[in-house]
Each structure stands twice: as structure tokens, then as C-alpha cells.
Amino acid sequence: MGRKATRKQGVPAPLSGRDIEKARKGANKGGNGGADGKKKASSAGADSSKPFKADKANKGKPAKPVAKLVKGKKPRVKAVDREDEDSDAEEALEQGDYSDSEDEVPAPKKAKATKGKKASSPGVERGPARELVFSDSEAEVDDDKEERMPAGLHAFDLDEAPSDAEDDEAMGDDDFGFPSEDDDEMGEDDEVDSAFASDEEEGAAGGEEVEMGSDDEFNGEIQTNLEDDLDDEGWTLPAVDGIVEEHEHGTSLREVEARMRWLVSVCSSKEDKIRGVAGKSRSDHLVQLEHDIATYFGYNHFLVNKLMKLFNADEAIAFFESNETPRPVTIRANTLRTRRRDLAQALINRGVNLEPIGKWSKVGLQIFESPVPVGATPEYLAGHYMLQAASSFLPVIALAPQPGERVLDMASAPGGKTTYISALLQNTGTVFANDSNKARTKSLTANVHRMGCKNVVVCNYDAREFPRVMGGFDRVLLDAPCSGTGVISKDASVKVNKSERDFQMLAHLQKQLILCALDSVNANSATGGYIVYSTCSVTVDEDESVVDYALRKRPHCKLVDTGLEFGVEGYTSFEGKHFHPSLNLTRRYYPHKHNMDGFYVAKFKVGKRQKKKAGADAEDDDEVSGSAAVNDDAMDEDDSAPATFDAKEDEALISESKRKHLLKTKGIKIAKKDEAKAEVDDKPAPKSDGQIKLPKSKKLTEKRRQK
Numbered sequence: 001m002g003r004k005a006t007r008k009q010g011v012p013a014p015l016s017g018r019d020i021e022k023a024r025k026g027a028n029k030g031g032n033g034g035a036d037g038k039k040k041a042s043s044a045g046a047d048s049s050k051p052f053k054a055d056k057a058n059k060g061k062p063a064k065p066v067a068k069l070v071k072g073k074k075p076r077v078k079a080v081d082r083e084d085e086d087s088d089a090e091e092a093l094e095q096g097d098y099s100d101s102e103d104e105v106p107a108p109k110k111a112k113a114t115k116g117k118k119a120s121s122p123g124v125e126r127g128p129a130r131e132l133v134f135s136d137s138e139a140e141v142d143d144d145k146e147e148r149m150p151a152g153l154h155a156f157d158l159d160e161a162p163s164d165a166e167d168d169e170a171m172g173d174d175d176f177g178f179p180s181e182d183d184d185e186m187g188e189d190d191e192v193d194s195a196f197a198s199d200e201e202e203g204a205a206g207g208e209e210v211e212m213g214s215d216d217e218f219n220g221e222i223q224t225n226l227e228d229d230l231d232d233e234g235w236t237l238p239a240v241d242g243i244v245e246e247h248e249h250g251t252s253l254r255e256v257e258a259r260m261r262w263l264v265s266v267c268s269s270k271e272d273k274i275r276g277v278a279g280k281s282r283s284d285h286l287v288q289l290e291h292d293i294a295t296y297f298g299y300n301h302f303l304v305n306k307l308m309k310l311f312n313a314d315e316a317i318a319f320f321e322s323n324e325t326p327r328p329v330t331i332r333a334n335t336l337r338t339r340r341r342d343l344a345q346a347l348i349n350r351g352v353n354l355e356p357i358g359k360w361s362k363v364g365l366q367i368f369e370s371p372v373p374v375g376a377t378p379e380y381l382a383g384h385y386m387l388q389a390a391s392s393f394l395p396v397i398a399l400a401p402q403p404g405e406r407v408l409d410m411a412s413a414p415g416g417k418t419t420y421i422s423a424l425l426q427n428t429g430t431v432f433a434n435d436s437n438k439a440r441t442k443s444l445t446a447n448v449h450r451m452g453c454k455n456v457v458v459c460n461y462d463a464r465e466f467p468r469v470m471g472g473f474d475r476v477l478l479d480a481p482c483s484g485t486g487v488i489s490k491d492a493s494v495k496v497n498k499s500e501r502d503f504q505m506l507a508h509l510q511k512q513l514i515l516c517a518l519d520s521v522n523a524n525s526a527t528g529g530y531i532v533y534s535t536c537s538v539t540v541d542e543d544e545s546v547v548d549y550a551l552r553k554r555p556h557c558k559l560v561d562t563g564l565e566f567g568v569e570g571y572t573s574f575e576g577k578h579f580h581p582s583l584n585l586t587r588r589y590y591p592h593k594h595n596m597d598g599f600y601v602a603k604f605k606v607g608k609r610q611k612k613k614a615g616a617d618a619e620d621d622d623e624v625s626g627s628a629a630v631n632d633d634a635m636d637e638d639d640s641a642p643a644t645f646d647a648k649e650d651e652a653l654i655s656e657s658k659r660k661h662l663l664k665t666k667g668i669k670i671a672k673k674d675e676a677k678a679e680v681d682d683k684p685a686p687k688s689d690g691q692i693k694l695p696k697s698k699k700l701t702e703k704r705r706q707k
């Protein structure tokens with residue numbers, strides 16, 4: 001216990017030209033990687049199926065930032081000293097601070113300011129986890145060879161039944177195809193190698209671009225030539241002057257970078273009259289800055305423009321830089337199988353260098369170095385932990401499921417959050433883990449099994465079918481499909497493959513889904529009545545706008561405190577749009593501030609719905625055609641009545657499912673239980689403790705309606 005971390009990243013540093021090319025290749029290689037919902041492991045990240053390669057030369061020192069490039073000058077770089085920050089956690093580990101209770105979420109400390117000149121990452125709030133080089137992954141299962149999964153819902157104590165083609169069609173695999181933050185697959189060896197390349201290799205390959213100061217420079221105060229870089233002479237604004245293709249006409253990335261940094265200093269100046277190119281306004285300089293960021297970091301201009309609106313100039317550059325650095329590798333101890341202390345000890349015995357993730361989580365561990373593949377240790381295979389991004393803990397902590405509750409995880413594959421919910425429920429109650437992408441439910445199912453979750457039912461519906469499929473949940477998690485602008489360090493393809501249309505379509509889908517989520521909650525739940533909405537995107541369109549829309553459409557629902565004590569407050573107004581003031585209860589997370597993936601979390605309490613006045617709302621709901629109407633319709637049924645569960649109907653479904661499974665896997669034909677089916681169709685089954693509505697069985701629904 002108490003081993004010192006040897007590979008800690010410094011604050012994200014600018015890329016070398018070589019890295020930029022690499023990132024570009026990654027982005028291009030990614031192509032529409034996000035589009036099928038099966039994106040590859042990060043170009044920047046590492047592969048948890050491989051051992052860490054520790055950087056021996058750097059042992060005990062803060063990681064070296066990549067040198068900053070200035071015309072014809074040897075780069076001298078300043079590093080933020082994070083040693084002090086680390087000491088707390090190291091001490092905690094040494095003292096065996098592995099308590100398992102989950103309730104404390106203290107505010108993070110601010111990063112210690114470095115003496116001397118300004119660091120490139122402004123206002124770095126202390127993230128819950130310290131940095132290291134590795135990528136996280138939850139889906140350890142190969143999704144390529146699709147095993148048929150039953151459409152709709154099936155419980156794990158059953159043999160899994162294959163679905164027939166008809167089911168597939170009916171349910172649809174409507175995966176909007178945007179990357180998820182937990183969606184990584186293993187592999188990508190070359191990228192792993194590059195992520196762990198030793199300093200010597202970097203230096204050799206990078207030439208003068210990565211020319212570093214001597215090691216001594218990193219032991220003490222490191223000087224920067226920032227001021228030298230930022231003199232105003234000789235700069236032009238080619239993008240503003242209409243020379244947009246300058247890069248192709250001989251301007252090197254190095255020059256672009258130098259100008260970009262100069263522009264940051266010009267644009268972030270608080271003075272009324274900015275310095276800079278004579279006769280040009282601040283917005284001219286901003287235009288050039290956007291161009292240079294797009295060129296230097298390899299983004300499309302549309303996305304840079306969108307993201308720049310979130311930040312001032314120097315914070316923007318910190319954000320874009322942090323997207324070039326992988327986030328820390330973190331794991332979550334599975335309290336259904338072990339305790340964090342025991343897990344930590346077992347991994348330490350295997351030579352893994354780790355620490356508690358931070359005081360805000362009692363189940364998270366951060367891994368700094370490992371001689372064994374973290375995604376293939378006996379402990380991993382035995383389900384003692386989940387490889388899970390730190391940000392991915394947050395929505396579940398906010399959801400705060402209570403033992404015995406019925407919880408819906410609307411978009412759940414590959415199951416990082418589902419299995420956490422299951423653990424917090426202590427294997428009591430039920431988690432309905434839904435995902436519209438059948439292929440992805442395979443890795444979800446595998447994770448559920450591996451983690452020993454016995455209270456999970458996997459479903460394969462378009463989540464917009466809820467609450468028709470089933471309603472009356474105590475809590476609902478909507479970890480929505482999104483553009484992935486918070487996880488660019490894992491999926492560089494986002495830099496170039498998102499258009500305005502994508503953002504519009506996503507926001508539309510998210511608005512539909514959030515209304516379905518709200519409508520699926522039992523407002524009378526004795527213990528709950530909450531939904532959590534989260535995305536791994538930082539755009540306001542996908543976050544505050546969606547939440548604000550939901551508040552307008554469902555006035556009986558209100559935002560409540562997430563219970564997460566760190567994170568930036570959500571916007572209450574943005575770009576001239578005003579949101580409900582309670583949007584400040586929502587939380588934003590940024591890679592450059594919290595050293596975790598960009599993320600957004602909002603928590604709603606669902607109140608009792610007022611009976612709708614005839615004609616009211618209908619017009620508004622057209623904005624998200626389809627779903628809202630569907631839900632209003634569903635809500636016309638008495639939503640205040642607790643949902644019920646039709647056991648008889650289940651029985652028929654279960655035996656049909658078993659019959660199909662035997663036929664497919666063992667070739668054993670069993671006659672259909674027509675009688676059982678007929679019974680379900682003809683006789684209203686007695687209510688028990690839940691309710692299932694099957695979209696296909698209109699007859700059945702009719703009967704229930706009449707009843």
C-alpha cells in the first residue's frame with residue numbers, strides 16, 4: 001500500500017506538430033466511427049487490455065509538458081506543480097482511506113497557483129482524479145459478431161432467448177449513432193504505444209518541435225518565454241483578410257500555433273482598446289483565433305465556432321489543449337463483489353500503482369501505472385471492478401437510487417452506469433437497462449453478468465417508447481445519446497464529423513427522450529420520483545436547452561440540486577437566450593477544469609401532473625413531433641395511479657421466450673403455449689406490482705384500457 005504514483009500528467013500542454021498530425025490522422029481514421037455507436041478506443045488514450053508502460057525517466061517528476069513553439073526560439077515551458085495536490089491522496093492511501101460509504105461529495109480544491117508566470121490552463125479546478133495516460137473502456141465484449149438478443153425485455157434468470165426478425169424490425173435499432181462516453185473497445189495497439197512513448201522516443205521523432213529543456217528544468221520553477229512570444233509586431237490576420245488557405249501556401253503549423261497564442265493574449269485582454277493588428281477589431285482577432293484553433297487542433301470550423309462560445313479565449317485554448325490529452329484511467333470497485341480496500345490491495349499485489357480517486361467517491365480508484373492489463377486481470381474478469389471514466393460516476397451519484405426501487409436506465413449500453421445503479425441498490429429492486437442498439441446490449445449483458453448484478457433486466461426498445469412499454473419508475477436515468485464534444489480526447493473523429501444538422505437532430509432526439517423520461521416516473525413514489533439527465537457533451541443545445549425545454553413542457557417537474565458538490569453551474573442564459581433560473585442547479589464538467597471528460601448533469605423531481613386543459617400544450621408539443629404527443633396520450637391515462645405489473649402476461653412471454661431459445665440454440669421444438677397466450681389475450685390478468693405495455697399487442701392494450 002502507499003506506493004507513490006510515478007506517472008502523473010501535468011496540466012494539458014500544447015501539442016507538437018507531430019501530435020497534431022497524429023490527431024488528424026486519428027480523426028480521419030475515425031471517419032464516422034461514432035456513427036454506428038461502436039467507436040474505437042481513443043486515438044489519444046491507451047488500451048486497458050495492455051500493461052502500462054511506465055515512464056522510468058520521469059519517475060517522481062511531474063510529466064513534461066510538450067514544448068511550446070515560438071518562431072526560431074528554444075521553447076522553455078512552465079509546468080504546474082501538482083505534487084502538493086497529490087500528497088493528500090497519497091497520504092489517504094497510505095493511511096488506508098478506503099471507506100466504502102458513498103454519500104460524501106466534497107467540493108474540489110483549487111489547483112495550486114504556480115509561482116511566476118501564467119500557466120496555459122487558467123483556473124484549473126482540482127479534478128477529482130489526478131492525471132495519467134490511459135484510456136478507459138467499459139465494453140470488453142466484441143460487438144462485431146452479433147449474437148441475437150431478444151427484442152424487448154428479458155430477465156437474467158432466464159436463458160436468453162433470441163429475437164426473431166419481426167421483433168428486430170418492430171423495435172428498430174434506432175441508434176442515432178453518436179459516440180458514447182463509455183463506448184470504447186479494446187485494441188488500437190499502435191495508438192497505445194504512441195500514448196506511452198517514452199520521452200526519448202518523443203524527442204527523437206519530434207525533432208525541434210518537441211525540444212525539451214533539461215530534466216532540471218522540471219524540478220523547479222520553469223521559465224516561459226510567453227512574453228517574448230507575444231509582442232505584437234509582424235502579425236497579420238489572413239482569415240480576416242480573406243486568405244483562408246494560408247496553411248497550404250506555406251504557413252507552418254508552428255507559425256499558426258505561435259500566432260494562436262498571441263491571439264489568445266490579445267483577445268483575453270480586458271483593456272477596452274486591444275493591442276493587436278492595427279485597424280482590426282477584437283472580433284477580427286477572434287475570427288483569426290477560431291481559424292487558427294481549427295487548423296492547429298484539426299477541427300472543422302463550425303465546431304470550433306460552437307465551442308468557442310462557451311469560453312473566453314484563454315479558457316478556450318485550455319479546453320482544446322486538454323482534448324489532446326487522455327483522461328486518467330479510473331476504475332469503480334464493484335461493491336456487489338468486493339470492497340475497495342480489498343480490490344486496491346489485490347491490484348497493488350499485482351504491481352498496480354493506484355490511489356483513491358478523490359474524496360467525492362468511495363468506490364473509485366485511479367490507476368497510474370500497471371504492469372498487467374487492467375482490462376484482463378483476474379479481479380476484472382471476476383467482476384470486482386468496472387473500468388469507468390470518473391465523469392460517468394456523476395449521474396449515478398446524482399440519481400442516488402435507494403434499495404428496493406424500480407429504476408429505468410433508458411440508454412444504458414454498455415452498462416457502466418447500470419451496474420453502478422445495481423450496486424447502489426445492493427441487488428434489490430430492479431434496474432430496467434434499456435438500449436435501442438441491439439448489438440450494444442450484448443456488451444451490456446456481459447457486463448451485467450460479470451458484475452454479478454441480479455436485479456437487472458435488459459430491454460431493447462427505442463427509449464421513446466417509454467412509458468408505453470412500462471412506466472411508474474421510482475427513478476429514471478437518461479444518459480442521452482449525444483455529440484460527444486466532452487469526450488474528444490477519446491474520439492477525435494468528433495472534431496470533424498459533426499455538422500449543424502447533427503446537433504439539431506440530436507437536440508430533437510434528446511428533447512423527445514427527456515419528456516419520455518419524465519413521463520416514466522411515478523410522481524407518487526414513496527422514496528423517489530426523480531430523473532437524472534446527463535450527456536457527455538458540453539454544448540448548450542444538448543444540455544441546458546434540452547432541460548429548459550423539458551421544464552416548459554412539463555411544468556409539474558422541477559430541477560433540484562444534483563448533490564454533486566463540484567462542477568460548474570449550468571447556464572441560465574446563453575447567446576441571448578434566457579433559461580429558467582433554476583438551470584443553475586445543473587452541473588457542467590470540463591476536461592481542462594476537472595480533469596475528467598466533459599459532462600453535464602441535471603436532476604429533476606417529478607411532481608403530480610395537473611389534468612390537461614383541452615387543447616392546451618398541443619401546439620407546443622409539435623416542436624418535438626411524435627414523442628411528446630405520444631407521451632401526452634400516455635399521460636392521459638391516470639398517471640397518479642401507481643404502475644402495476646402483469647404477472648400472467650409475463651409468464652406467457654417468458655415461456656415463449658424460452659421456447660424460441662431452445663429452438664434456436666438446441667433445435668428442440670416445443671409446441672407454442674397457445675392456451676397461455678389465449679388466456680392472456682382474453683382474460684384481464686390480475687395486477688401485481690408493475691405494468692408492461694407491449695406496443696405490438698394492440699389488442700391487449702385495448703383490453704387494458706377498457707379495464
Ligand SMILES: C[S@@+](CC[C@H](N)C(=O)[O-])C[C@H]1O[C@@H](n2cnc3c(N)ncnc32)[C@H](O)[C@@H]1O
Nearest residue numbers: 180411412413414415416417436437463479481
Ligand atoms: C451515452 S451512451 C450510454 C452509455 C451508458 N449509459 C453507460 O453508462 O454505459 C448512449 C446510448 O444511447 C443509445 N441510444 C441512442 N438512441 C437511443 C434511443 N432512441 N433509445 C434508446 N437508446 C438509444 C445508444 O445505443 C448508446 O448506447
